[in-house]
Amino acid sequence: MTSPFVRKLRQGAQLSTEDEILLMGLSRSLHYAEARHDIYSEGDRPGSLTLILKGWACRDKILENGQRQIIAFFLPGDLCEPFGILPPFMNHSITALTPVTYARLRPDELRAMAQENSSIEQALWWDALAAMELQHEHVVSLGRRQAVERLGHLFCELHMRLAVVGLADRTGFSLPVTQQELGDALGLSAVHVNRSLRELRSLGFVNLRHRRLDLLDLNALKEFSLFDPAYLRFNGQPLHDGAWSAPSAVER
Amino acid sequence: MTSPFVRKLRQGAQLSTEDEILLMGLSRSLHYAEARHDIYSEGDRPGSLTLILKGWACRDKILENGQRQIIAFFLPGDLCEPFGILPPFMNHSITALTPVTYARLRPDELRAMAQENSSIEQALWWDALAAMELQHEHVVSLGRRQAVERLGHLFCELHMRLAVVGLADRTGFSLPVTQQELGDALGLSAVHVNRSLRELRSLGFVNLRHRRLDLLDLNALKEFSLFDPAYLRFNGQPLHDGAWSAPSAVER
DNA sequence: CGGACTCTTGATTGCAGTCAACTAAAGTGG
DNA sequence: CCACTTTAGTTGACTGCAATCAAGAGTCCG
Numbered sequence: 001m002t003s004p005f006v007r008k009l010r011q012g013a014q015l016s017t018e019d020e021i022l023l024m025g026l027s028r029s030l031h032y033a034e035a036r037h038d039i040y041s042e043g044d045r046p047g048s049l050t051l052i053l054k055g056w057a058c059r060d061k062i063l064e065n066g067q068r069q070i071i072a073f074f075l076p077g078d079l080c081e082p083f084g085i086l087p088p089f090m091n092h093s094i095t096a097l098t099p100v101t102y103a104r105l106r107p108d109e110l111r112a113m114a115q116e117n118s119s120i121e122q123a124l125w126w127d128a129l130a131a132m133e134l135q136h137e138h139v140v141s142l143g144r145r146q147a148v149e150r151l152g153h154l155f156c157e158l159h160m161r162l163a164v165v166g167l168a169d170r171t172g173f174s175l176p177v178t179q180q181e182l183g184d185a186l187g188l189s190a191v192h193v194n195r196s197l198r199e200l201r202s203l204g205f206v207n208l209r210h211r212r213l214d215l216l217d218l219n220a221l222k223e224f225s226l227f228d229p230a231y232l233r234f235n236g237q238p239l240h241d242g243a244w245s246a247p248s249a250v251e252r
Numbered sequence: 253m254t255s256p257f258v259r260k261l262r263q264g265a266q267l268s269t270e271d272e273i274l275l276m277g278l279s280r281s282l283h284y285a286e287a288r289h290d291i292y293s294e295g296d297r298p299g300s301l302t303l304i305l306k307g308w309a310c311r312d313k314i315l316e317n318g319q320r321q322i323i324a325f326f327l328p329g330d331l332c333e334p335f336g337i338l339p340p341f342m343n344h345s346i347t348a349l350t351p352v353t354y355a356r357l358r359p360d361e362l363r364a365m366a367q368e369n370s371s372i373e374q375a376l377w378w379d380a381l382a383a384m385e386l387q388h389e390h391v392v393s394l395g396r397r398q399a400v401e402r403l404g405h406l407f408c409e410l411h412m413r414l415a416v417v418g419l420a421d422r423t424g425f426s427l428p429v430t431q432q433e434l435g436d437a438l439g440l441s442a443v444h445v446n447r448s449l450r451e452l453r454s455l456g457f458v459n460l461r462h463r464r465l466d467l468l469d470l471n472a473l474k475e476f477s478l479f480d481p482a483y484l485r486f487n488g489q490p491l492h493d494g495a496w497s498a499p500s501a502v503e504r
Numbered sequence: 505c506g507g508a509c510t511c512t513t514g515a516t517t518g519c520a521g522t523c524a525a526c527t528a529a530a531g532t533g534g
Numbered sequence: 535c536c537a538c539t540t541t542a543g544t545t546g547a548c549t550g551c552a553a554t555c556a557a558g559a560g561t562c563c564g
C-alpha cells in the first residue's frame with residue numbers, strides 16, 4: 001500500500017519504484033496528535049517538517065478577539081510546509097481536526113534527496129506550487145464568492161484532493177469536521193454554513209450527515225460553484241523539463 | 253545603489269558583498285510593462301520567473317461573472333513566484349498596476365546559485381517563506397477582519413514592505429493604485445473602500461490623496477488594525493542554521 | 505441516563521453591496 | 535491653452551447577504 005504522499009506526488013512527476021521507496025523511507029519518525037490538539041502552536045520553533053499520514057489537520061490562527069480563521073486544510077499526504085522551508089518560529093498553529101498520524105521530516109534530508117534525484121526534486125517543487133495555488137484560490141473564495149459558492153467550491157476541491165490519495169470516490173467522502181470549522185475556513189458563521197448546506201441539499205447537489213458528504217450530482221455542483229480544477233495541478237503534463245532539471249542533475 | 257531585491261533579501265540572510273553582486277547579476281534581461289497591462293495572462297506558459305524592479309504589479313484573477321480578485325501585490329524587489337517554481341501554465345494573471353520594470357530570471361540559474369551558495373539559498377528560501385505568510389495573512393484578513401481593519405492592516409503591511417526597500421518613510425509612501433483596486437484586493441466594493449478610507453481619516457490615522465498615503469499616526473493605526481508584523485519575517489534572527497545549511501554546502 | 509457538543513431553525517440586526525448622481529482630476533485633441 | 539471626454543473619487547438612499555441572538559432538537563459519549 002503506497003503512502004498518500006507518494007500517491008499525490010505522482011501527480012507532479014514520473015516517479016520510479018526506487019523514487020517511491022526513497023520517499024516512503026522519509027516517514028520514519030511517526031507521531032500522533034489527538035483531535036483538537038495542536039501539532040505546533042504559535043511561538044513554537046519547529047525542528048522538522050510535518051507530513052500528514054492519516055486524519056485531517058489545519059493551519060489556523062486565533063485573533064485577539066477570539067475569532068478563528070482556518071488558513072488551510074491538511075489531508076493525508078499533505079506537507080504542512082513546502083519542502084525546503086522550516087520557519088524559525090510559528091506565528092499560527094497547526095491543529096489536528098481529527099486524530100492525526102504524522103511524520104516529522106528533516107528539511108535538510110529532503111533537500112539533499114531533491115538535490116540527488118531530479119524526479120523527486122520536480123515532485124517536491126510541484127507540491128509546493130500546488131500548495132501555493134490552493135492558497136490563491138482560497139483568497140479568491142473569501143474575497144469574491146458568496147457563501148453557497150464558497151461551500152460548494154470547497155467540497156469540489158476536497159473531493160479531488162481526497163480522490164487522488166484514494167479517500168474519495170464518486171459517491172462522496174468522509175468529511176470529519178464540524179460546521180463551525182467549515183465556517184472558520186470559509187469566513188462564515190456556523191449558522192450560515194448550516195443554511196448554505198441546506199441550500200446545496202435542496203438543489204440536489206450534496207447531502208452532509210454523520211460526517212459524510214454524499215455527492216448527489218457532482219457535475220452540477222462543479223458548474224454551480226464555478227469550480228475549475230486547473231489550480232490543483234492534477235493529472236497535468238509534468239512541469240516542463242528544460243527549465244526544471246538542474247544543470248548538473250542527470251537522471252538515468 | 254543596491255537593488256530592492258537585494259535589500260529585501262538582507263532581511264533573510266547575512267549576505268556578503270560577493271553574494272549581493274551575484275544576486276544583482278541575475279537581472280540581466282530587463283523588460284517593461286505598461287500600467288494595466290498583463291505581464292503574464294491566464295493560460296500563458298511562462299519561460300522565466302518575474303522579478304519586479306520598479307513599479308507595482310499584482311497577481312489577480314478575473315472570475316466568470318467579471319469580478320476581480322487581487323491575490324497579492326508585488327512591489328519592487330518581489331519575485332512573483334518562489335525561486336524554484338515555474339508553473340507550466342498560468343491560471344491567473346500577473347498585471348502591472350503602474351508602469352513596471354521587471355527582470356526575467358531563469359529558475360535553473362537561480363537554483364544552481366542556491367546550490368552553490370548557502371547564504372543565497374537561505375535568503376531565497378526565506379523569501380519564499382515570507383511570501384507564503386503574506387498569503388496566509390491575506391486569508392485571515394478576508395475571512396475575519398472588518399472592512400476598516402482590512403484596509404488599515406494592508407496599509408501597515410505595505411508600509412513595512414516598502415520601507416525595507418527604501419520606498420517609504422515615517423511620513424507615508426506613494427500608493428499608486430485606485431480605490432477600486434484596493435477593493436479588489438480586500439474583497440470590498442470601491443464605494444465601501446472610500447467610506448472606510450474616510451473613517452480612517454476621521455480617526456486621524458491616515459490621509460490618502462493624489463496617490464500618496466500620509467501616515468498621521470502609524471502606531472495608532474497598527475494598534476487599531478491589530479497589526480502584528482511577525483508574519484513579514486523582517487529583521488528576525490536568520491532562519492536557524494542547523495536545519496538550513498545543506499549537508500554538503502559549507503560557506504567559507 | 506445525564507451532560508456537552510453539534511445541528512437546525514426563526515427573529516432580528518448590521519455591515520457591506522448596489523444604484524445613482526454629482527464632483528474632481530486627469531487625459532486628449534483642436 | 536482651453537473645451538471636451540474619460541476616469542476616479544465622493545456621498546446619499548436603499549437593499550441584501552450574512553452575523554448575532556436565542557431556543558429547541560439531535561448525537562455522542564462517559
